[in-house]
Structures are given as structure tokens and as C-alpha cells.
Amino acid sequence: MRADAVGQHVADVAVVGLGAIGSSAAWRLAARGLDVVGIEQHEPGHPWGGSHGRTRLFRVACLEHPGLVPIARRARELWRELEAASGEQLLLETGGIMIGQPGSRIIEGTLAAAAAHGLPVERLDADELARRLPGHARLDPGDVGLWDPEAGVLRPEAAIVAAVDAARAAGATIRTGERVLAIEPDASGVTVHLAGGDVRARRAVVAAGPWLPQLVPGLAITPHRVVMSWFRAREGGDASIERIPLFIRSVPGHDAWIWGHGALAGDLAKVGPEFDGPFEADDPDAIDREIHAGETEGIRDLVAATFPDLEPEPAELTTCIMAHTPDGQFVVGPTDASDRVVVAGGCSGHSFKHASALGELAAQLAVDEPPFTEIGFLDPRR
Numbered sequence: 518m519r520a521d522a523v524g525q526h527v528a529d530v531a532v533v534g535l536g537a538i539g540s541s542a543a544w545r546l547a548a549r550g551l552d553v554v555g556i557e558q559h560e561p562g563h564p565w566g567g568s569h570g571r572t573r574l575f576r577v578a579c580l581e582h583p584g585l586v587p588i589a590r591r592a593r594e595l596w597r598e599l600e601a602a603s604g605e606q607l608l609l610e611t612g613g614i615m616i617g618q619p620g621s622r623i624i625e626g627t628l629a630a631a632a633a634h635g636l637p638v639e640r641l642d643a644d645e646l647a648r649r650l651p652g653h654a655r656l657d658p659g660d661v662g663l664w665d666p667e668a669g670v671l672r673p674e675a676a677i678v679a680a681v682d683a684a685r686a687a688g689a690t691i692r693t694g695e696r697v698l699a700i701e702p703d704a705s706g707v708t709v710h711l712a713g714g715d716v717r718a719r720r721a722v723v724a725a726g727p728w729l730p731q732l733v734p735g736l737a738i739t740p741h742r743v744v745m746s747w748f749r750a751r752e753g754g755d756a757s758i759e760r761i762p763l764f765i766r767s768v769p770g771h772d773a774w775i776w777g778h779g780a781l782a783g784d785l786a787k788v789g790p791e792f793d794g795p796f797e798a799d800d801p802d803a804i805d806r807e808i809h810a811g812e813t814e815g816i817r818d819l820v821a822a823t824f825p826d827l828e829p830e831p832a833e834l835t836t837c838i839m840a841h842t843p844d845g846q847f848v849v850g851p852t853d854a855s856d857r858v859v860v861a862g863g864c865s866g867h868s869f870k871h872a873s874a875l876g877e878l879a880a881q882l883a884v885d886e887p888p889f890t891e892i893g894f895l896d897p898r899r
């Protein structure tokens with residue numbers, strides 16, 4: 518154990534926020550034999566940030582950027598390691614379909630990722646789509662589908678708990694129910710201020726999700742409240758994931774994409790709208806958790822237009838917080854203010870699948886290892 522001149526314990530790395538990314542960063546750092554302190558204001562797997570709601574979509578052919586493909590692949594390996602360590606199934610590989618017009622962002626982005634990395638993505642024309650995916654209505658005759666056989670569904674709460682447990686098992690000190698008030702870097706390290714006393718570390722990884730801009734002022738991240746919705750089968754309908762595999766698709770006549778998947782055993786189907794900016798900044802500590810009349814009309818109309826098997830009135834709703842960056846890519850790396858602080862976040866609605874590997878990248882940067890893949894497009898100073 519390291520101590521400073523006045524005898525205070527100095528950890529190698531303090532990890533602030535043990536949500537999707539921070540829990541994995543703490544695990545990957547502790548797995549390297551480092552002295553790690555992980556600090557979380559709630560309990561791991563809680564419903565107050567950006568990582569609850571039972572499922573998240575996993576895709577390898579990432580339409581958001583071809584550079585995400587190696588991150589998704591490394592993430593899959595790490596999710597599998599966490600499954601082995603925890604005995605819990607975290608990632609169910611089901612395959613998934615991206616549907617849109619040729620030239621649309623859904624189709625061109627997926628094709629670009631597949632082409633850059635030689636992914637086994639299969640192209641389906643509208644007839645083939647209708648034959649193979651009878652659960653989808655309102656396909657435009659010009660639509661094409663891209664089947665990503667490596668896509669699947671992750672269980673976010675269980676994955677976070679598994680990563681925190683793995684960090685603890687590797688020797689990390691985990692402090693929950695404690696809120697970090699400020700992070701102060703200096704020439705020799707970082708002081709993490711907590712109500713119950715400061716933590717001193719040589720470096721900090723700050724993975725505070727929607728709270729990141731509070732702790733690292735100047736980061737271009739906008740926290741924004743969103744609503745998640747689940748649907749049950751109509752009488753005689755089939756809402757299962759076999760009938761409605763994981764999807765992202767456009768809906769003709771509607772100016773929106775939708776995403777989701779059919780029901781896993783014993784659960785409901787999940788459908789959400791693509792969250793398109795500009796986004797109003799919401800205070801993550803004062804999110805309105807009530808769902809108001811009129812808020813679900815949009816998704817109800819989209820489901821009615823698209824899924825004949827689903828009852829369009831949502832069966833379950835909850836609120837969640839996104840953390841958007843201006844270009845929709847994450848932030849992973851040091852900021853201008855100090856290279857003692859590595860930030861990791863800026864989910865922009867698509868980071869959960871990558872979170873185990875984003876934790877690994879944050880760990881690598883915090884110990885000056887070269888990152889396992891090129892991440893210039895995620896540099897917070899871009």
C-alpha cells in the first residue's frame with residue numbers, strides 16, 4: 518500500500534462512478550494488480566442513471582462508426598469473461614436486423630462498418646424481409662434489411678453487478694452510497710473529495726455518465742431525460758424475440774427510427790424511438806420520473822404502424838437519462854485540464870454494448886498502456 522508524505526493512503530487509480538463503464542474500468546484496473554478505489558453514489562445496478570431497463574441492444578456492425586467494431590468485439594470477449602466469473606448469462610446472441618432505404622444512415626452506416634471489418638452481414642431485399650420477418654409491418658417496397666448475425670441482447674443491471682463483483686474479487690476497494698463532490702488534479706496526483714473524507718490517487722477514471730459535466734466542467738455532454746417503453750402481445754399475437762428479433766428500422770411516413778426487440782422469456786417486447794437532437798439539458802439530480810399524458814403518443818403510433826402482433830398501448834414505462842455528445846460519439850481519454858484524469862462516457866444512446874471494452878480502454882489510458890484499438894474519434898479534446 519502506497520502512502521504520501523503525511524501518511525495518507527494513495528491508491529493507484531480512483532474510479533468515480535460504477536455504472537456501465539466505471540464498473541468495468543475498476544475491474545480491468547484491479548485485474549492488472551493495481552490498487553483501485555471505486556466510488557459509486559448509489560448501489561451497482563441502480564435505476565437512476567443511464568443503464569437500467571433490463572436489456573440493451575448489442576451489435577457488432579455498428580452503424581455509428583466503423584471504429585466501434587473492434588471495441589464491440591473486445592467488449593463481447595469481456596462480457597463472456599464476466600459471465601464465466603459470475604455464472605450469469607449477460608449476452609444472448611440472437612442476431613439482429615437493420616432496416617431502411619438504401620442510402621439511409623442505418624443502411625450505409627451498417628454497410629460501412631461491415632465492409633471495413635469484413636463482417637458477415639447479410640443483405641435482404643424487401644420480399645426476403647417480408648418472408649423472413651413477418652412480425653414487421655409497413656415495410657417500404659424499396660427497403661433493404663441487413664442481418665447482423667453477431668447482434669444480441671445484453672442484461673445491463675446484471676452486467677454491472679458482475680463487473681463490480683469482479684473488481685472486488687480482484688482486490689478493488691468498492692465504496693457505494695458515497696457521492697464524489699469534486700475531483701482535483703495536481704502535479705503528483707488527484708484528490709477525490711467526498712463528504713466522509715478525501716481519497717487520494719495517482720490517477721482518476723471519471724465514468725459518471727450523465728453527471729460527468731458536473732465533475733469535469735467544460736465537457737460537451739448534455740444529460741437528457743428519455744422514456745423507455747415495453748409492449749405486450751395482442752390477443753393471438755406473438756411478441757417473442759423469435760418473431761421480432763432485435764431491430765433498428767425506419768418507418769415509412771414517420772420521421773423517426775425505432776429500435777427494440779421482441780420479448781425474452783417471461784418479459785415484454787421493448788420498442789423505443791431514436792433519440793434525435795437537439796437535446797435540452799436536464800439536471801440528472803432532478804429528473805422528472807413521472808410519465809405525463811401525451812408523452813407516449815408518438816411511440817404508440819409507431820408501434821401501431823409497425824408491429825401487428827403488439828398491443829400499441831405501452832404495458833410498462835420508465836424514465837432513463839442519456840448523456841449526449843455533439844457528434845454522437847463517446848468520450849474516452851484525458852481532458853485539456855489534466856492528464857491525471859481520464860474521462861469515459863458520453864453514451865449518446867449506444868455505449869452499453871461497448872461498456873466492458875470502454876472500461877478496458879479507460880484502464881489502459883490510466884496506466885499509460887497503448888489502447889488496444891485506434892480511438893482518436895473518441896478523444897474528449899476532438
Ligand SMILES: Cc1cc2nc3c(=O)[nH]c(=O)nc-3n(C[C@H](O)[C@H](O)[C@H](O)COP(=O)(O)OP(=O)(O)OC[C@H]3O[C@@H](n4cnc5c(N)ncnc54)[C@H](O)[C@@H]3O)c2cc1C
Nearest residue numbers: 534536537538558566567574697726728864867868869870
Ligand atoms: C433509453 C436508453 C436506451 C439505450 N439503449 C442502448 C442500447 O440498446 N445499446 C447500447 O449499447 N447502449 C444503449 N444505451 C446507452 C447505455 O445504456 C448507456 O450509454 C450506458 O449504460 C451509460 O453508461 P455510463 O457508464 O456512461 O453511465 P451510467 O451507467 O449512468 O453510470 C454512471 C454512474 O456514475 C455514478 N455517479 C455519477 N456521479 C457520481 C458522483 N458524483 N459520485 C459517485 N457516483 C457518481 C452514477 O450513480 C452512475 O452509477 C441506451 C441508453 C438509454 C438511456
